[in-house]
Amino acid sequence: MPFDPALDRPSAVPPNDPVEQLVALLSRLPGLGRRSARRAVLKMLQDPARLMLPLATALEVAAEAVRPCGVCGNLDTRDPCGVCRDPRRERGLICVVEGVADLWALERAGAHRGLYHVLGGTLSALGGVGPEDLSIQPLVARVAGGGVEEVILALPATVEGATTGHYLADRLRPLSVPVTRLAQGVPIGGALDVLDDGTLAAALRARRPA
Numbered sequence: 001m002p003f004d005p006a007l008d009r010p011s012a013v014p015p016n017d018p019v020e021q022l023v024a025l026l027s028r029l030p031g032l033g034r035r036s037a038r039r040a041v042l043k044m045l046q047d048p049a050r051l052m053l054p055l056a057t058a059l060e061v062a063a064e065a066v067r068p069c070g071v072c073g074n075l076d077t078r079d080p081c082g083v084c085r086d087p088r089r090e091r092g093l094i095c096v097v098e099g100v101a102d103l104w105a106l107e108r109a110g111a112h113r114g115l116y117h118v119l120g121g122t123l124s125a126l127g128g129v130g131p132e133d134l135s136i137q138p139l140v141a142r143v144a145g146g147g148v149e150e151v152i153l154a155l156p157a158t159v160e161g162a163t164t165g166h167y168l169a170d171r172l173r174p175l176s177v178p179v180t181r182l183a184q185g186v187p188i189g190g191a192l193d194v195l196d197d198g199t200l201a202a203a204l205r206a207r208r209p210a
Contacts, residue, residue, distance in 0.1 A: 001122055019045070071142075073118030073135055075100050076184060083107070083116060090114040092149035095204075096139065096158055096168065098122055101193035106154065111201035114152075117142065122160040134164075136171065143175050153181040153210050154203075171210040180207040 019041060026037035044052040051176050062133045068074070069081035076082055083089065083103075093114025097103050098121060119134045131137075133207040143151060151172060155161035192200065 030033055031140065072116045074103055075115060092147055093152065094142065095152040095154050097192065098161070099156050103193065105193040106200060109200040111204040112147040119164070122155065122164040124160050131167065136168065140171055141178055143172055147175050148200060150178045150180060152207055153179065154192060165210055178208040181210040182207055
């Protein structure tokens with residue numbers, strides 16, 4: 001198959017070329033451009049029995065078995081998820097995060113022993129994301145249901161994250177539940193899922209009123 005090295009793409013690709021279709025699909029994933037996707041595909045094609053077929057099976061199984069948790073929004077094969085079902089968790093402590101990647105990052109850090117709530121994004125006027133587009137009402141309902149002693153806002157240190165945090169604090173204020181947010185350790189513009197475990201743990205311990 002002829003390639004144009006400058007553009008890293010085939011100069012003439014048959015419409016039903018399975019290799020190029022696979023490269024195109026992989027290149028849609030975060031952190032994978034066409035060059036990285038092409039290297040991954042080549043590696044798999046060189047040993048399909050060990051790399052490609054097991055991956056295909058695992059993808060099919062995960063697609064059928066993994067689903068959002070009906071309580072917190074985490075992704076798991078069970079509903080409620082393993083975190084929500086864990087009896088060792090502090091039930092009165094809810095950590096609010098933007099996405100599942102942030103939840104997983106905090107779990108890797110091992111700094112939070114309570115429960116979670118995944119918003120599914122942050123408020124953005126430019127992006128057209130309003131309160132009705134996020135899992136905000138379910139959070140308010142969880143807190144209003146009683147038993148919650150503190151809500152931790154573990155949101156990105158961005159304009160959107162700050163806006164979302166202020167909105168949530170206002171919505172939760174009538175419920176008389178302490179609302180705190182991460183303090184030191186999270187840089188402006190930083191995303192939780194790319195921070196190291198020590199930084200996340202320090203930020204969670206040093207949380208302050210929102």
